[in-house]
Amino acid sequence: MTLLEVQNLHTHFITRDIGNQVQVAKALNSVSFKVDAGEILGLVGETGAGKSLTALSIMGLLRPPAEIVDGSIRFEGEDIVAMQRDELNRIRGAAIAMVGQNPRGALDPLTRIGEQIARVARAHDPQLSNDKATSMAVESMERVGIADPLRRAQAWPHELSGGMAQRVLIAMALINGPRLLIADEPTTGLDVTVQAQILDLLRALVQELNMGAMIITHDLGVVAQYCNRTAVMYAGRIVEEGGTRSVFGDPRHPYTKALIGSTPEKLDFTLDAEVGGGPPNLYALPPGCHYIDRCPKAAAQCNSMPPNLALSATHHALCHFAAGDQARAS
């Protein structure tokens, strides 16, 4: 069942610069993807590719100067983009939950963590008594593997380690039984051992609760190990998407190839090993393929918009040459 369907999403930063000219940074340009119940989608790409912005667009957390200028985001068939704040508040924190990067910064420093979690429960059920909300919070903490949750509920955020804070945030995200979980770089800044614990926990919870999940990361290892499907983002577009095995085993977009080639354990692969240069200027994107300036295979036709070539029923790549090198030779 499709939980989330993002179609043709365009999110731009529209500012008036000091010369009084309107400047548009095209951060997301026609992003489309789906998340089904019970699966984990990995969204990868370098910094500035628009991964987090995609998550924030879905959660309705954009603030000026960022705004959605085109496209739709459907959650269980309902278009989120058109929703008012109140309607959105029924969904976020309940049916859709998000876990952010920087877990320690994501907790209100002046509220004990048990109360913070309970607060989210009460926000979605005004009839809920304080006691009931608190016991729900403790239960949720227990489920994410926090030992002695009753005592921990009394802790202040600054008393927690990064890993513990992330567990608290996951407990907070799960308290209303969400059907979709978005994890934005859930393990950056955590110790390597803790990273694995958190990701294992997330995977177990997704399976147990039959949620859909989206993990945003720049760590290909995480995607390879934990995600069923992979979407690769570059300069505000998804350039390749497919089953994780398929994308990693047979990458078709030159950028995906370069990304995989640049991870140390894959250095022996006979792929283009360089991810040279930087991302394009979002204020002046190339008209065709966004990767044109860095692509070793760039040709004249790359100045026109590349097609989203279907390589199989589930594997797509946004490249003129995705079908194979033969196409280029002809």
Added chain:
Amino acid sequence: MTTFENFRVEAEPPEYSVGRRMIGLARRSGTATIGLAVVVVFGVVALIAPLIIPYDPVAIFTDRLLQPPSATHWFGTDGNGMDVFSRVLYAARYAFGVAVPAVTISVLIGVPLGLLTGYRGGMFDEVTVRFMDSLRVFPLIVLALAVVAATGQSLLNVILIIGILDSPVFVRLVRAEVLQLRSSTFVEAAVATGNPVRRILFVHLLLNSTKGAMAQVAVRAAWAVRIMATLAFFGVGIEAPTPEWGSMIRQGAEYMATGQWWVGVFPGVALILLVLGFNMMGDGLQDLFDPRRRAEKR
């Protein structure tokens, strides 16, 4: 790189020349434009005051004491029989005559000291910063009054003391920026390629770190005009019957409770207008030099 709250867009919109920015700013920020216009009008008045005032600002008309505004005396006359309108216009000369040199002194002391303390660090920095912080326990108004009163009544003293007392603002600003810049790659590169310290300070840091200070100039000018008027109001530094707004408000003070409001109100309004003009202009300047504030606005 532009930061939008927690996002980064890894690119910069095109840069403009200062002139282009000014035009853009004028079109965009009504506040700054009005502020600038007010300041310019007052500046012009100050320049040509002797040509446009109907009467000598200290001429006494003994037969016309405390006359309300009329066709002959637009703003009325004060207790000495002087023409308030002429005096209000003429006083713009004192405002600019004190504010401009005072702020210049603040910048001339504050910017080099900020550069040095920020770049050198160590004892010198420690002592300077501690000294400036210690001065913060005194209200500036009282300090200015007490120092001017103690050092003697002269316009030069007023200018010097306003300039000196306000220089820590620039020291702090420049120092903070230097500290940030010092660890940046391009200064490290300059050091590594063997540029002498003085060159690094003046060429690299000066240009980069004074932007923030420049943004403050108009706000500091507003402060200087205000404090000068306050000194004059208390008869410290500038004495009656000098045509100066603070001093005129002092003259008008005694008539406030008896209804001859024009003696004090007109100079007060002029003072507020110019200070507000500078403050509004300062608001715009901060937009101009501070990219973070720029992004916030649309």
Added chain:
Amino acid sequence: MNVSRFLVRRLLLVVPLLVFITFFTFMLTRLGGGDAAALISGPNSTAAELDMIRAELGLDKSLLAQFWIYISGAVQGDLGVSWVNKRPVLTDLIERLPITLELLFWGVGLGALIGIPVGLRAARDHNQRFDQVVRFFSLLGFSIPTYFLGLVMILVFFYFLGWSPPAMGRISLMITPPPAVTNSYLIDGLIAARWEVVQSAFSQLILPVIAMAIIAAAPIIKQTRAIAMDVLSSEYVRTSEASGLSRRVIQSIVARNSMTPIITFIGTELTALIGTASVLEFIFAWGGMGQYGLQAIIQGDFSAVQGYVLALALFSVIVFVVIDLVVVLIEPRANMSA
């Protein structure tokens, strides 16, 4: 770590600052080499008279010796004698301090009561109509000289409208003051259970307190807005939004997290505001420490000036320590050993 030990430690840190402050205030009147003796004795005095006065004041000694005399006196509570009213400076200051504090307290209190909610709302609706209007008024507040505001209020509310009593002190001249307990007529009137005293003291307070509040509100609004904007862009506010918390709940989270920096700011701002209060006292013939000090400055009453400036600095230092303490007590994160 308990509170009293925290306080002792804090106060010890303040000692070098106190020495500096004392030195600075001492130097203040010696700066320009103005001759105090000449000021006291008037223009027609002879050289012999001048020498006598100098000797009497200790002005014939070296600067360092003079400073030693001053500081050892100050430690024992001797701040010298006013040359104008011939009374010990310390006595005058102690008697008048509560009068100033009363004005400061009500004025800043009212200013904060208006300024904090307005600043919070301006941050929430930033760049919208409300925010723009507030920004302009805050700029205006920064641009109005205190004394002029006081004078205009007298003109409007006393002369034109007749709503307020004449600005001649803290109580109507027709009423005999109550026995002095706190030196605040409002409180002393309540203690003595004299309704007409309370009423008169209150009506005298209104204008200067409102003037004080207007001057205090401008920086409080500006700073509150900036602090709340910072909190609004924090990760935890975003988490709260992502969790579907209502606008009201989020606004209370923002308010609570803004409170500590706002309190700290108001504390540091009190230094400037007690200067503002002094100016208002002067305008409203308030008779507190501020009026005393400003008059001393104008008349060149050096001992009184020194005492006044020293008292202002001490006030700031005490406020800073109290603010630190308050922050420690209300912030779960703050560590007392810090």
